[in-house]
Amino acid sequence: MRRMTARPGNAHQARLLKLLRDGGPNSRAQLGDQVDLSRSKLAVEVDRLLETGLVVADGLAASRGGRRSHNIRLHPGLRFLGVDIGATSVDVAVTNAELETLGHINHPMDVREGPVAVFEQVLAMAAKLKASGLAEGFDGAGIGVPGPVRFPEGVPVAPPIMPGWDGFPVREALSQELGCPVMVDNDVNLMAMGEQHAGVARTVADFLCVKIGTGIGCGIVVGGEVYRGTTGSAGDIGHIQAVPDGRPCACGNRGCLEAHFSGAALARDATEAAQQGLSAELASRLETNGGLTAVDVAAAAAAGDATALDLIREGGNRTGQVIAGLVSFFNPGLVVIGGGVTGLGHTLLAAIRTQVYRQSLPLATGNLPIVLGELGPAAGVTGAARLISDHLFSPA
Amino acid sequence: MRRMTARPGNAHQARLLKLLRDGGPNSRAQLGDQVDLSRSKLAVEVDRLLETGLVVADGLAASRGGRRSHNIRLHPGLRFLGVDIGATSVDVAVTNAELETLGHINHPMDVREGPVAVFEQVLAMAAKLKASGLAEGFDGAGIGVPGPVRFPEGVPVAPPIMPGWDGFPVREALSQELGCPVMVDNDVNLMAMGEQHAGVARTVADFLCVKIGTGIGCGIVVGGEVYRGTTGSAGDIGHIQAVPDGRPCACGNRGCLEAHFSGAALARDATEAAQQGLSAELASRLETNGGLTAVDVAAAAAAGDATALDLIREGGNRTGQVIAGLVSFFNPGLVVIGGGVTGLGHTLLAAIRTQVYRQSLPLATGNLPIVLGELGPAAGVTGAARLISDHLFSPA
DNA sequence: TCGTCTTTGTCCTGTGAGTGGAAAAAGTCG
């Protein structure tokens, strides 16, 4: 199929496209109930959308007691590519126009290998998805990288954990390779958008989304829109001081949250504990695998290992302290916890909740849910698809 | 004069009113340069505004090389009342429609005397301003209170330092008494709006405004709009933990920022130091006045007293640590420091800057000014006038 | 002082978007 290049001609059309994206196939009458346009106006705009090819007829809907309505839907051939580049792995997924995931693959890879190697991998994965018949091409791609991004240009800026990417024109390069529009954002922001679109945050206007992976970051949503800050580094909470005169951190300071708790810190602490003979469970895993990761700690904790549980609780306390400060400051309606260490599950969540509810004032915590993300590894790629569809479904 | 009751009939008129407010008298031609409307449309909207009486003709402008233009301006008789209720004093000011302060009076008063007593005082001060010929009546009033506010209703909620105000219908009561529309907000938010309108933050979209008075609070501006949070308590940073296991705080926790540094904490620390004989300067002031306040500490510091300077530096360090965290999280384009203790001036500012620039990442601090507010005590009342004028100059 | 040029303000008409009623189309249900 020929790729779609059309864009909505006005705000009404954009509105309709988003309704069809989020609500699936719909009749003109149902759309009319949601948009406050006259029937005639609505018909005109729908006709124009049909002309562009973005929208197609989709048979008859069930009767509601009278004449059956003709459904319309977004073109079933539309395909978005969602790419989530993590510190240690790459996720690529393909979705239809309704942002339903049709295929999703993951591949371990160190982001420090640099943009060229990573893009090769991403393109190979995209080709694999194409080859499996899920897509003939892509109408747009969203991509998340683990660091700050100058959003309008789609260029990483001064990313601490991926120094080789500084200033690399991610958006332009990928757009060239894929032959479609591309948008780039911080991976944490995409996770927030994913949970907002299809996860726990569907109905909340202002929320925080804390991602604990190799590092720690936080997506900030204000009034339903991602807030990125003046230079694109908003939500960079990994280097907030959690422990005065604490451990040295790669950033040059001491006591950063990330130095005390994150996937990397947890793996290091667990290895140390195992070597000191504090935990037989961890020691045996260390011997078997030749190294420990957050996953091992999660498994040990699940098996009831006291040392592993202590490590998680300790980290949860630190994280909870920082989040408590953010809750006081930002007064969100929801806090979502996600990222690679979600496997640590309720032990971690309980520790975080305890700290937040203890330290923040009742007015801010009174009706504040603190929950795990619903989407797991799909949050990032869903958010990426959402990002590019928001862009393409806006007036040019 | 009869009070104005009209409101703009559409967004264009609202836009024009705000241009006239912020830019002063203007000709139709100049307005046309700023609003992207056809001359005919502009003329129609201006005529309608003239009909409502909100806007009046204002003589001829100087020629720009051709026919001289007829200026128009907001009605010179329009008056807004700005009220800033602090913990220990009340500020009331009257402004014209361009938000220029025509008169400003301050009166010491403890907010804990309760809403009835405070309102009596406010009304007396408003009457005094009227009596001095500055206003015949008020077209709207903005009022700031030192605690969280449920903004849409204009009602304080669970304010820690003014328990008697919880749920008191401030907006409705004052609207009754004054016979004009009233809007209520947190005093810190109003300070932020004041600095945004007429102070250092005129050109910045995203910034923080930290107010250090009896307590500590922070106004948050996102995309030019004040962010209030889910329950109106956003920016309540006084109870963020600054010192693990630190001093007990009135809120029940330990180590809150406010317990370690604020006008109240500073006064207490200074008294203690004086009693322990650490500072002759402070001791003599204690004896003279029978008590010490932040103002005494400022004076002692200005006189070179080492103990006073240490207290300020110590407090600045604490505050700077917390702000550093907020800067990492929020990535603002500007941080404004204001409030009663601005008298502590550059000693305080230097300590805060040191902490922030040391602890936050370069990407966030690279181009981040941290400055004192420009408006001093006028910030609150200016922000209050701005609040109500924004409301009145929006379509009904 | 006069004529030309520039700027400002008003008037007027053509266009195009949008509303809402009416009728047609397509069902349901007794």
Next chain:
DNA sequence: CGACTTTTTCCACTCACAGGACAAAGACGA
């Protein structure tokens, strides 16, 4: 099969708006 519903199309009428023409008012040079 007929009465009633719901959806969709069609159409005429209204209204806002753009943009050109023109009038008013002043600047400036000759």
